[in-house]
Amino acid sequence: MAGDVAASFLKRRSGRSRGAMVPGLDQLDFVAGAFALARLLAPDWFHETFTRPAVAAVLVATPLLHVATNGVAYLLGLKEEPW
Numbered sequence: 001m002a003g004d005v006a007a008s009f010l011k012r013r014s015g016r017s018r019g020a021m022v023p024g025l026d027q028l029d030f031v032a033g034a035f036a037l038a039r040l041l042a043p044d045w046f047h048e049t050f051t052r053p054a055v056a057a058v059l060v061a062t063p064l065l066h067v068a069t070n071g072v073a074y075l076l077g078l079k080e081e082p083w
Contacts, residue, residue: 003033021083027063 007029011022035055039046050058067083074082 001030001033002037003029003031006033019081021081024063026083027066028059031058031062 007022007025010025011020016022035046035050038050070079071082073079
């Protein structure tokens with residue numbers, strides 16, 4: 001949630017309206033927040049768990065899954081916007 005809050009703050013400061021799409025930020029905000037909080041609260045565990053290949057996999061898979069699941073939810077009528 002920390003990443004979502006930070007992304008919303010950045011969107012508002014840049015003058016974007018509520019629900020406006022920001023590619024990249026919308027897909028990775030929660031990942032960045034989770035990484036930052038985990039690194040802050042458990043740095044040893046973070047560095048042991050999140051190796052470079054693991055972080056790369058998360059940074060590639062997350063946007064793909066995010067866009068795909070949002071697209072399906074939009075097609076099913078569960079969301080008003082496809083993002």
